Amino acid sequence: MNPIIVQVGAVVACGVYGSFFEWFWHKYWMHYPREPKEAFRGHTIVHHGLYKGDDSFFVEEELHAEHVLLKPYALPGLIALHLPIIYCIDRYWLPHTALTFFLATLAYFVVYEFTHYNMHVPRKQFVERFAWFRFLRQHHKLHHRYMQKNFCVLIPLADWMCGTMITEKTLAKQKAAREAAIASGQPLSKKPVRS
Ligand SMILES: [Zn+2]
């Protein structure tokens, strides 16, 4: 296979995998008190406790933003978890892709942290001008209001595919459906409203 296609494919695969990884880790560890419990304590108790889906979502001063970023051991832990997988893919399936997978994993983590930090701490950074950033910030703000929705921070693909994605538009549709059901006296349809 063309080596450039393989390398580009590795980056795309990393983005897709990253979306599902952050969805899975966020839903089943950060919002569920299983070992290591620090993930639940640091995220559900502290991060969500301080920054809610209202005005408290925004941290005015960087001095008070110490609970926005992940713990310093998160990156080494993520790399240690994925190095054996990266090694096996390179050794047995797609040779010469280890460096690409490693750099793409690193880049995903750095962009995730940068994006999440700027969502909570508006400082008129260049990134705040982009529509995709404003969309992701609203997506994450809704997660701070509805903790079992919008688990993805950077790439909401897994939310969309797993049915956990909500937007202001779907919430408005659900509200209108509820009001229509109450007005008509009919039971509300169980069918989820898709964005
Ligand atoms: Zn957050």
Ligand SMILES: [Zn+2]
């Ligand atoms: Zn959360």
